[in-house]
Amino acid sequence: MSEFDLIARYFTRPAMPGSQSRTVLGIGDDCALLQPNAGMQLAISTDMLVEGRHFFPAADPLALGHKCLAVNLSDLAAMGAQPLAFTLALALPAAQEDWLGPFSTGLLALADLHGCELIGGDTTKGPLTISITIFGEVPAGGALRRDAAQAGDDIWVSGTLGDARLALAGYRKEITLAAADQQAAADRMHRPTPRIALGLALRGIAHAAIDISDGLSGDLGHILQRSGVGAVLDVDALPAGPVLRRQERALQRRFTLAGGDDYELCFTAPSAKRDAVLCAAASTTPTISVTRIGSIERTPGLRLRDSDGAALDIAVSSFDHFS
16 A cells, blocks of 8 residues: 555545534645634644554554544643544554554544544654644633642542553563453553543633643642642542552552553642532533542642551652653
8 A cells, every 4th residue: 555545545534514623624735724613722732652662562453543542632631622633643664454444443433432533644654653633622711721720729530540550560560460350451551531521521610630641640740840839649549440449558559649541630629619520520421530639739749648647658750751
């Protein structure tokens, strides 16, 4: 297959109905053209996944297609943005149909679920690398930003944490898991669920938000640094995933604090809006659980406590792309 045959066969599709689309011009020209609604701002994010760094060699292409878009959608969720469209840049060692077929199926099924059009990109030969740039829209001034946390805010997290990191530990032989537990944890690692509906529901309620990609402690640290505040975190309140909950407490604490690959939302909101946060989570379909895990303080730094309020000294480090 030539580059253009590959694009035409696996990634070119009919345009979405006009009422759902902000795309004026999609695949086939030098640039795509997007038209956001009046009064809206574009939210734009790029993520790159490299074989051997972000996913295992010979990873299931169906799940990989899903995940590479899910991690970008998760960024839009953290901003409270509605997905519009995305571009795909794909480097391939070879144009193999048995890989491209399931990859594009996984990718485009998730795109359809969120009404997010593939509008362009690039392909070339090279080490397997997937780069997506995604576009969303959010009301002007309404984005959930990392620099908006305020002293007195509650800290919340969606869903559960740590099962993806547990799966990685199993793959690396750091621990031994039963086959069923390994598979259940691996599903969280390979097929994360972007919390778009929750991000939209939190607009006007939450102050600041971030998606948990590199580990809660490090990602929350970005909010603290950008907002010029600190936090107290109840480590034992962190909602461990169903497989991780069956492990010893020390492992639960480490993997919920700094596991990575969770793609849940961590957000702050005024304590007076606790009921509003719970109603926002309950309004999503399917309903998303949210857990209050700490509070924002004026004093900089992240302070860890157990369920009794005693200080914890846990050495954790979040994922770093150059470590």
